[in-house]
Amino acid sequence: MSKHLIKGNIALCEGAITAGLSAYFGYPITPQNEVPAYMSNKMVKMGRVFIQAESELSAANMVMGAYATGKRAMTSSSSPGISLKQEAISYLAGMEVPGVIVNVQRGGPGLGNISGSQSDYFQATKGGGHGDYHTIVFAPNSAQEMYEMAYDSFDIAEKYRTPVMILSDGIIGQMMEPVEFNRQEKKEFEKKSWALDGCAGREPRSLQSLLMKDGALEQHNIDLQKKYEEIKKNEVKYDIYEAEDAEIIIVAYGISSRIAKNALKLARQQGIKAGMIRPKTLWPFPYEIINKHAGQGVKFLTVELSMGQMVEDVKLAVNGKSPVEFIGRAGGGVITVQAVLNKITELKK
């Protein structure tokens, strides 16, 4: 299959379009600008919907409106813009309407800067919006995975009727690398039993998150929780690399997993048994596989472009069976291979 040298952000667009994206709603912000720019051209040429909304907030609500009719819809932004979308994400979860939201993370908090970062882990995996809900979170670490995860996210969002977030970063979004378009173009879509697509000849339907009847909201939360348990059971995805005999296991996702992999290869050359578990879904998180590898003689090292967020989930997974260390940089700083290698060497002592 021929390869295309394209940016992660463009690969993401191609994945979504190939999955049958009907409507894209965006608003400019670096480092995700290639997404609305590319969509504004390609979606229109294909006779599909592209709208540059007046704000990130309305773009997210447009996704809600479009997906309420059962049509595949997506929005993208970067960190500060994603904060503005949280209300809509919480509503999507509450209304059980699918949606795909892409965060090409930059430095924060606040307006931050435009460099790649991974400081929105808490926001993405622990809620972000209000209420007892979870968002399924994919963490691509290559342009290829931007393509594949964008493609796959729609099926999963619809299967569980829940919002899916693709948590990328400025480096994965901006870099170009060869991508294989290895997914079939999706043209046939199942009829949705919940979609608001015109009630001629059938009972009207409604999608809502306001449940005022006595006990209705509590029951809704119990039902949602059951769904989240199903997702935890079925949808955990990770990569595992040389972890079987490892005495130091790195846990890293996205761009930091690539930097960490360079370091662990160098550590192996020095005779240090290092391995890696890379979560490809951050929620549901691969607690089980991490716990399975924890125990005597094993140390964990979490590498992130943040001040330490995912490390809390690694500690929960390890549950005291092994020490868990952290190394990272925030605010657009990029951890170097050498710094990770030094930390590995230090842990080996």
Add this chain to the structure above:
Amino acid sequence: MKTYNEIIIAGFGGQGVLLAGNILAQSAMEEGLNTTWFPSYGAEMRGGTANSTVIISDDEIGSPIAFNPSGLIALNALSLDKFLPRMSENAVIIANSSIINEDDYKNKNIIFIPISEIADKEIGNIRAANMVAVGALIKALNVPALDNVLNAVKNAFAKKEGLSELNIKAVKAGYDYKI
């Protein structure tokens, strides 16, 4: 690992450092190698500095950011000053002596080539300086192969009449320049 190169191409915004990197990555891909390209995407503007990083390897590539660069094209002095201290030992450094004063860099292992002058006088378009530099770099690094680079240039300029010949000529001029 037989082939592993971290290459930085830097210069003024407008000198074509992003495109030069793109050509390198494209030709590496055509050669069957792994490659990544990463741009400086900050508030760069025409006249400011810009750079792109290309990694070429026959093994899987981890970080797309260069921590130990082995190749540099510096099209202006600002870029040379910025990246010179970061280069690995024995790195191939190509500098544009048309606008960089050689005397400021005595005893440094730098290949000085009048890149802008070659583009302007031999090729007839100063905007082809980036391609002259690419030609010189691939000669010194021995990767990617000239044919693949020329092919990538041909494809990149396929829609713009005359430009593909001009840029191919520029790559060859850099490649054949006697150091």
